[in-house]
Amino acid sequence: MSEFSFRRDKLFFCIITVLTAAFGGVIVWALNGPISVIILTCGLYLLGGAVSVLREYAAKRAYYNGIYSLLDSLREKFYIADVMPPPVFWESRILADVLQTACKSMNDEIAANMKDNREYREYIELWVHEIKTPISGAQLICANNGYEDLSAELTKIERYVEQALFYARSGTVEKDYVIKDVNLKDLIHSLIKENAKILISRKIKVDVHAGGTVYSDPKWLTFILRQLLDNAVKYGAKTLSFDYEGRTLNIRDDGIGISAADLPRVFDRGFTGENGRGTVKSTGMGLYICKELCRKMGLEISARSESGAGTVISVVFPQNPYVTLL
Amino acid sequence: MKILIIEDDITIRSELKSLLERYNYQVIAAESFENLPQTAADAAPDLILLDLGLPLRDGYYVCREIRKSSGVPIIVVTSRNTEIDELTSMNLGADDFITKPYNTQILLARIENVLRRAYGALSENTIQYGGAVLNLSDSTIIANGKTLELTKNETRVLRLLMTEQGKIISRNQIMEELWQTDEFVDDNTLTVNINRLRKKLSETGLTDFIRTKRGQGYII
Numbered sequence: 001m002s003e004f005s006f007r008r009d010k011l012f013f014c015i016i017t018v019l020t021a022a023f024g025g026v027i028v029w030a031l032n033g034p035i036s037v038i039i040l041t042c043g044l045y046l047l048g049g050a051v052s053v054l055r056e057y058a059a060k061r062a063y064y065n066g067i068y069s070l071l072d073s074l075r076e077k078f079y080i081a082d083v084m085p086p087p088v089f090w091e092s093r094i095l096a097d098v099l100q101t102a103c104k105s106m107n108d109e110i111a112a113n114m115k116d117n118r119e120y121r122e123y124i125e126l127w128v129h130e131i132k133t134p135i136s137g138a139q140l141i142c143a144n145n146g147y148e149d150l151s152a153e154l155t156k157i158e159r160y161v162e163q164a165l166f167y168a169r170s171g172t173v174e175k176d177y178v179i180k181d182v183n184l185k186d187l188i189h190s191l192i193k194e195n196a197k198i199l200i201s202r203k204i205k206v207d208v209h210a211g212g213t214v215y216s217d218p219k220w221l222t223f224i225l226r227q228l229l230d231n232a233v234k235y236g237a238k239t240l241s242f243d244y245e246g247r248t249l250n251i252r253d254d255g256i257g258i259s260a261a262d263l264p265r266v267f268d269r270g271f272t273g274e275n276g277r278g279t280v281k282s283t284g285m286g287l288y289i290c291k292e293l294c295r296k297m298g299l300e301i302s303a304r305s306e307s308g309a310g311t312v313i314s315v316v317f318p319q320n321p322y323v324t325l326l
Numbered sequence: 327m328k329i330l331i332i333e334d335d336i337t338i339r340s341e342l343k344s345l346l347e348r349y350n351y352q353v354i355a356a357e358s359f360e361n362l363p364q365t366a367a368d369a370a371p372d373l374i375l376l377d378l379g380l381p382l383r384d385g386y387y388v389c390r391e392i393r394k395s396s397g398v399p400i401i402v403v404t405s406r407n408t409e410i411d412e413l414t415s416m417n418l419g420a421d422d423f424i425t426k427p428y429n430t431q432i433l434l435a436r437i438e439n440v441l442r443r444a445y446g447a448l449s450e451n452t453i454q455y456g457g458a459v460l461n462l463s464d465s466t467i468i469a470n471g472k473t474l475e476l477t478k479n480e481t482r483v484l485r486l487l488m489t490e491q492g493k494i495i496s497r498n499q500i501m502e503e504l505w506q507t508d509e510f511v512d513d514n515t516l517t518v519n520i521n522r523l524r525k526k527l528s529e530t531g532l533t534d535f536i537r538t539k540r541g542q543g544y545i546i
Contacts, residue, residue, distance in 0.1 A: 132405035140341035
């Protein structure tokens, strides 16, 4: 509360007080009172008014400044009604009452939205698990009858389905992953085996130089690396390498690369860039989801590239999972 | 080797059955889900493929119940692919955990691994064709009274071609098979492997055992 606005609020009271004091002085003067009595009367009037105004100012200043600093310290401002100091004067009671009612209705609204959100996410999870059964059935039919082309298309469907699942997971505040020690080489090898068909048919040479243990959720990490592998395949790589050194995993390809203008935004949600609008269609979601998953698990992800000279995506793992997660 | 499939989806059940039968497994598929632990005990399989999302009681319960009376290897197959599901399955005594939709090559490799872990090298694991006997447990081929040592890759190539006798197997298919052993060989390496294998085979008199179908692949 600024002094100025308080002064403006009290302007009417001050004018009345001054006028009343002057009027009192005039009355005493008209009654032929001595000059000392006139001064005393006016003085007392003004003093009384001043004391009352200053006292009110001090009380309000202390109260509202307290609320402001509390508000500053709160990350979620809508909790102010629950933590504000008890009302000390009549106006503050109104403020508290209004705030509490407003915040409660806001909190109810937020809770309802969060519930909707959670239910929707649960539905997505359920749906994804449901759809995987017919996809598996169809894949088996393909394997038993040699329908390789159809199987490749089904694999694309699988990837999109999986992306929806991880998008739903990436956006929540809940911790729904398990950080454990992961043998990076085994994980990458499984990923390559899983993608053997497409890598072989595109004649992509694969190199893995990754030993040692990292801390991560293996399922999430697999999703992230699978996304990067998909991108490499999609954007014309002929070689793809995974190198792990000093806590950094570099996934390097020699595909078409990313232009300098697009590079800073490749992890943005929905960003497609030159490449994604060219011959290859992109949703702009893949790298965004990767970044979100990395953020949740305490990994760092970044991209380096030159148009025409391939791309390097780096994932930096924490030394010890507890350093960044606790 | 006898495999019991516990899976409620009819398509997956029947397709998985024919896939595994093609790879010389004896397969039983549970048709009812009333008393699965009993079904498992009666079937006396060497391995169980267990789906988690079953009607009546879920797969976790079935897994725990089977474990109470039997140490038979169990591979949990599920579309629930969180780390928690995997840890829970392993804690309940499952031997492996595979998520749907699975790559059939990977499924077969995992089954093979679990079986090898549980029963050691399989004594009568052989494939025969045209006077040649491929022994998978010690990676040898016997023909015309001669025994030849084969490398891991050579064994895998021969196994694929001999399992799919009479079918043309593309070079890509052979490479996929080799990649399953963590060796990501390229086209040139494959050519070298095939040539070396042919040379070896001809030492036992198996000339033209592997025939080339130009532009398509190989056939036995």
